[in-house]
Amino acid sequence: MRIGVPKEIKNHEYRIGLVPAAVVELVKRGHEVWVEHDAGTSINLHDQDYQQAGARIVNDAEAIYADANMIVKVKEPQANECKMLQRGQILFAYLHLAPDPEQTRDLVASGASCIAYETVTDLRGRLPLLAPMSEVAGRLSIQIGAHCLEKSTGGSGVLLGGVPGVAPGKIVIIGGGVVGYNAARVAVGFGARVIVLDRNLEALGHLDELFxxxxxxxxxxxxxxRRQLVDADLAIGSVLIPGAAAPKLVTREHLRQMQPGSVVVDVAIDQGGCFETSHPTTHDHPTFIEENIVHYCVTNMPGAVARTSAFALNQATLPFVLRLADDNLEALRKDEHLRRGLNVHRGLVTYEEVALAHGYDHVPPLQALQR
Structure with a gap:
C-alpha cells in the first residue's frame, strides 16, 4: 500500500501523522510512504530523517492526495483537503464530526473511507487513540489555566499554588476520565485546591484511591x-461522550456567578465544548472573555507541545496503521474495535452519533463495508 503523510495546515498545527520510526516499520513490510516536503520540520523531523527511514519526499499535498491509498493525518482535513480526497481512499485521522456538519458533508461527498482516531476502541471499551492526546491536554490545561489567570492575560491575578499566608487557588475539574485525571495530577503538583466532579462513582473512587x-x-x-464554580479560580471542562457532541454542563448563568477574571479551559471543544459560552479558538487567538470569564477553547491544544504529542500519538496509532496497510479495508471487517473508528464510508455515515447529529441515515459499518 502507498501511505501518504501531508503537512498539517490547521492553525499552528505542527504535529505529523507518522514519525520516522513509524515509516521504518511500514517500509519493512513492503509499503511505500510518501511524506510532504518539510511536513515535520517544525518539530525537528527533517526530510533527511524521513528519507533515511525509507520514505519518499514529495513537494506538495496534491501529489499525495492524488496517488496515496491511505492518508494518515493528525487533525481533521480542512475544506480544501476534503476536496482532494478520492473515492476508495482511506483517511485515518482525528475527525470530531458530531459538531462539524460541513466536514461531515465534505467527507460524505468524497467517497473516501474515513476512520476517526477518537472512536477506535479497545477490548475494555476505552479509546486508545484518544488517550495519549487526552493525557497531554489534561496536563496542559492546568499550565494554560495558570497563565490565563495572570492579570496581563485578563485573569484575576491568582497564583494557583498560593504562598505562605495566602490561600491557594481553587481548580474545578468537570469529568474524571483521562483528561480529568491528568489535570488533577498536575493541579496537585501546583499546590492548588482541587475538586473533581463526575457521575461515575467508580471513576471517583479510583481518583480518591490515587490522590x-x-x-x-x-x-x-x-x-x-453550580456550587463548586461559584468560588473557582479555574474550571476545566473534560467531559466526553465518544463520537457525540459534548453536553453543555456549564451554563451562562453558572458563569455569571463566578468571580470576574476566573478562567475556563474547555478541553471538550473538539466535540463542541461543554460550556454554553464556548466557541472554537486558535493558537493565534486562544482566549476570549465572556461574562467576565476568560475562556480558552483551542481545538488542537496538544499542538502547543507538538513534538511530545506527535511521538505520543504515533505510539498509539502505529499498530492500527500497520493493520490497515497490510489488510486494507479487510482490517475493518476483521477487527471490531478498529471498525468502531469508521465514521464515513463511500458516501454513507457509519457512526450513529454523527448520523443523528446531522440528519443522515445511519448505515452500520459491516453493512456499509459490503457496498
Missing part, C-alpha cells in the same frame, strides 16, 4: 457544578 486527601471528589449534578 487521597490531595483532592476532593464530588458527584456531578447541575447543582453541585
Amino acid at each position: 487521597g486527601s490531595q483532592i476532593e471528589t464530588v458527584y456531578s449534578s447541575p447543582d453541585s457544578i
Whole structure:
C-alpha cells in the first residue's frame, strides 16, 4: 500500500501523522510512504530523517492526495483537503464530526473511507487513540489555566499554588476520565485546591484511591457544578461522550456567578465544548472573555507541545496503521474495535452519533463495508 503523510495546515498545527520510526516499520513490510516536503520540520523531523527511514519526499499535498491509498493525518482535513480526497481512499485521522456538519458533508461527498482516531476502541471499551492526546491536554490545561489567570492575560491575578499566608487557588475539574485525571495530577503538583466532579462513582473512587486527601471528589449534578464554580479560580471542562457532541454542563448563568477574571479551559471543544459560552479558538487567538470569564477553547491544544504529542500519538496509532496497510479495508471487517473508528464510508455515515447529529441515515459499518 502507498501511505501518504501531508503537512498539517490547521492553525499552528505542527504535529505529523507518522514519525520516522513509524515509516521504518511500514517500509519493512513492503509499503511505500510518501511524506510532504518539510511536513515535520517544525518539530525537528527533517526530510533527511524521513528519507533515511525509507520514505519518499514529495513537494506538495496534491501529489499525495492524488496517488496515496491511505492518508494518515493528525487533525481533521480542512475544506480544501476534503476536496482532494478520492473515492476508495482511506483517511485515518482525528475527525470530531458530531459538531462539524460541513466536514461531515465534505467527507460524505468524497467517497473516501474515513476512520476517526477518537472512536477506535479497545477490548475494555476505552479509546486508545484518544488517550495519549487526552493525557497531554489534561496536563496542559492546568499550565494554560495558570497563565490565563495572570492579570496581563485578563485573569484575576491568582497564583494557583498560593504562598505562605495566602490561600491557594481553587481548580474545578468537570469529568474524571483521562483528561480529568491528568489535570488533577498536575493541579496537585501546583499546590492548588482541587475538586473533581463526575457521575461515575467508580471513576471517583479510583481518583480518591490515587490522590487521597490531595483532592476532593464530588458527584456531578447541575447543582453541585453550580456550587463548586461559584468560588473557582479555574474550571476545566473534560467531559466526553465518544463520537457525540459534548453536553453543555456549564451554563451562562453558572458563569455569571463566578468571580470576574476566573478562567475556563474547555478541553471538550473538539466535540463542541461543554460550556454554553464556548466557541472554537486558535493558537493565534486562544482566549476570549465572556461574562467576565476568560475562556480558552483551542481545538488542537496538544499542538502547543507538538513534538511530545506527535511521538505520543504515533505510539498509539502505529499498530492500527500497520493493520490497515497490510489488510486494507479487510482490517475493518476483521477487527471490531478498529471498525468502531469508521465514521464515513463511500458516501454513507457509519457512526450513529454523527448520523443523528446531522440528519443522515445511519448505515452500520459491516453493512456499509459490503457496498
